[in-house]
Amino acid sequence: MAPIIKLENLSKKYGSFYAVNHLNLEINKGEIFGLLGPNGAGKSTTILMMLGLTEPHSGQATVCGFNATTHPIEVKKRVGYLPDTLGFYDNSTGLENLVYIAMLNRQDTGSATQKAKELLTRVGLKNDMHKKLAAYSRGMKQRLGLAEVLIKNPEIIILDEPTLGIDPNGVREFLQLIRKLSKEEQLTVLLSSHNLHQVQQVCDQVGLFVDGKLIAKGDIPTLSKELFLEEPFITEVKLYENHTENQSTIKQLLLEVEHVITVRIQPERIFIYCKNDVTSAIAKKLINSNFNIKSLYLREFGLDDIYQRYFEKKNENDKQTIQTIV
Amino acid sequence: MKTISKLYKPLYNTIPNIWIPFQLKGTASINTPNPFWVMVKKEITDHVRSWRFIVLLLLMAITCFGSLYISLGQLSEAINNFKDPNRMFVYLRLLTISDGTLPPFHAVIGLLGPLLGISLGFDAINSEHNKGSLVRVVSQPIYRDYIINAKFISALIIIFTLFFSLGFLLLGCGILVTGLTPTPEEFLRITTFILVSIVYVSFWLNLSILFSIKFKQAATSALTAISVWLFFAIFYQILINMVAKAVIPSTIANPGRIMTYKKFFMGLMNVAPSQLYTDATTSLLAPSVRSLGPLTFSQTIGAIPSALPLRESLLITWPQLTGLVATTIVCFAVSYFLFMKREIRA
Missing domain, CATH: 3.40.50.300 (P-loop containing nucleotide triphosphate hydrolases)
Structure with missing residues (x-):
């Protein structure tokens, strides 16, 4: 047709x-x-x-x-x-x-x-x-x-x-x-x-x-799978300690928490992408490792996040393709 | 309301029939009116129901009947003035004499006509655009020029109806009061005068429609149109007179030079539409007028001060009439062009 x-x-x-x-x-x-x-x-x-x-x-x-x-x-x-x-x-x-x-x-x-x-x-x-x-x-x-x-x-x-x-x-x-x-x-x-x-x-x-x-x-299920379902929750954390100095330690630590998929560390905050809402588990983990939490909250999705994530994915893909070519 | 819709019925049932040969087969039957006439009907309804039209209508009616009242009082004196070559034309005198308290009928039309034209057109396109109704109408299956044509035609129908009813009402009042019947010559002259007035008002109408396309705000286009009108009605003449006085040739200069000087400044004066209108109506309503420009002594010598037939009067004023019609058409053409080229979005 x-x-x-x-x-x-x-x-x-x-x-x-x-x-x-x-x-x-x-x-x-x-x-x-x-x-x-x-x-x-x-x-x-x-x-x-x-x-x-x-x-x-x-x-x-x-x-x-x-x-x-x-x-x-x-x-x-x-x-x-x-x-x-x-x-x-x-x-x-x-x-x-x-x-x-x-x-x-x-x-x-x-x-x-x-x-x-x-x-x-x-x-x-x-x-x-x-x-x-x-x-x-x-x-x-x-x-x-x-x-x-x-x-x-x-x-x-x-x-x-x-x-x-x-x-x-x-x-x-x-x-x-x-x-x-x-x-x-x-x-x-x-x-x-x-x-x-x-x-x-x-x-x-x-x-x-x-x-x-x-x-x-695409239809909604396809799009949501693509954009939502893999990492439907983002927890945003700010620490009193310097993020960049302890980057590998923090990343290692957070990835140990169940359901956490990706960790992205920026100088001013840390983004943790997870499958489920594990905010309290993340908090426990950080406190137990003697980090001091300045703020912590669970972000909700808006359209902006979708675009942002879409572009982030796209950039990653581009990098990967470039790397494979190199 | 019922009477008004009955009044529209003739438009509905006759005019679409005329258009049927031009319509594509199968797109319309006799009962379905052409969308263009639907739009014209709606525009007329909007105008007639709007306050500003009612106010202007009252203003025009009151001043016109006021001037008629005054000229009726002066009429016997004017007709008995044997020096006046126009005294045989009772009804033309009725429209032109005044004791100075109120301008005569033709001057009232010359003064309020532009205002009427401007008020009918200044927000034609921009207010619809700002309200968002324009994009809704253009997304219907109609040609885009229907919109601007309907705006023009509807206002024209209103002006036409208004002026002819005013003019004929005045004639009727004249008949009732004086007991005289107008001669065919007078009737033709008055009809022509009304037609010229309609052209003059539609010039201002088109100018204000042009501004309504050009300017986004209705207030801007109204003020621009009114300032153009004021400029030509008042300041332009003052300006020309000032310049003319500064470069006036001495009285002993040769006649050829004086003639060129006069012709040049008359030409400049005729740029103003109000001047064109005044000249045209003067020669139509005063049959004794022989020329609108300067006449040499040799041209006037031996002339008997008598009335000209209508055809001769029309010939005298032909350049003015052409000028008026041409400016009207130019204004409409420019607005049509701008409107068709413009992107309409919400």
Whole structure:
């Protein structure tokens, strides 16, 4: 089966800066794909190029079998896009906003109104459809946005930071709604986010974006195995003693503790990567060996850590390859 | 609201039908309106419901009827002035005479028209861009120029409706008060005058749309447009007069030199759109005007002070009309170009 979204060597340059750098990506029909990356990683630019709103510097984006740069209208007929700014008209009601978008998609007033009411009921805004948008909360606007992308009967929906600014409970509900709708309508969903844990809840596939490049792609188990499961815990220790002088002793000592995999020693702190939470065991070991602990804590993973670790691994691999070559 | 949507119905049911031959087969049926007209309809609704339009409408209506009231009071005196070659044109006099308390109708339009144009256009693109609704609209399956065309056409429809209803209301009031009926000549002159006013206002409209594309903040574009208007309405003339006085040739210089001097500074004056508009309306509303530039003694000798037919008046003012239309088109073309080239992102 041919992929429904296919990006080949897609690049976008602003001056000499690559916002998107030779990107290759394939997304199959019916998948929920998460584009994950920090701000400025090139997620939004990639989305704009898929919609034909921005011309790529090189390469091409094929969406639903159409070249997005040369046939944007055909692509936009089949793709519903929800920007992160939402941008509804504040002085109209939710229903009016929806009907307007439906009519821009060449539906007539009667069927547009009917469809809009139906969708508003499905996203849970039945009682608020005649309220002005100014009275909507952020969460309600997000749900209205979901109704809006669905009103054109799309094959693909693209959501840019759909969970931005909603409370955790709202996020869970919203993501479940997306999942339910996509399964019911056989939709391909592409959503961008910088929050891994939210994306994890709904996505079949995830792509990691850094500096305009896709650095890793795969389903969640594969990625977590790659990035999380080997060393899911990091304990950070500071000692009163000089770390660098006692480097080999400390390293030896810590590696004796069960579940510890790697030890990384820097002048100001020591990172201990472990399979399980063995913080107390590490503390005991250090104290028993007459080291004085200044601080000790268990670090939790954020997206930053994932990138950092990804790059650390990559650097190690590079070093190894260089060594083998030498 | 119901009446308003009924008022829009003609637009809905007639205009899309005209477009059907141009549409691709299978993309639209008779019942589905073209997205372009949907956008125009929405723009008009937004304008009509906005406070600033209502305020300007009230301002225009009050000053126009005020000036009509004053000119009605002066009318009998003006018509009985046998020295005035325009005294036969009651309705043209109605639009042009004043006792000095309030400017006459055509001057009111010349003064408030630019303000109306600017207020309809200054936030056309940038406010939508800042709210994020622009990117949402361009991600729908429409051509990008629909957006800027709809902005222009909707404002134009509003100006058109407003000016024609104001003008014809004044005519109607004149008929009620004086009991005279306007001659076809007068009616044609007034219609042409209204059309010229629409072109003049749409020049300011296009200029402010251009600024709304160029500047990110609505306030910046509004202030820039208003300062351009003030500059041409007030300071430009003062500036030209100052320079002209400094280099004035002596009275004993040869006539050829005086002529070139006059022509040069008249040409400079005509750069200002407000000057073009004033000249154009003067010759349209005062049929006795024979020339907008200097005339030599030999040209005026033996001339009988009488009214010109409409065609001749139009010929006199043709350069001004061309200039107005051209600047309007240039402004629109530049804004179209900038808008199509621009990257729209949230």
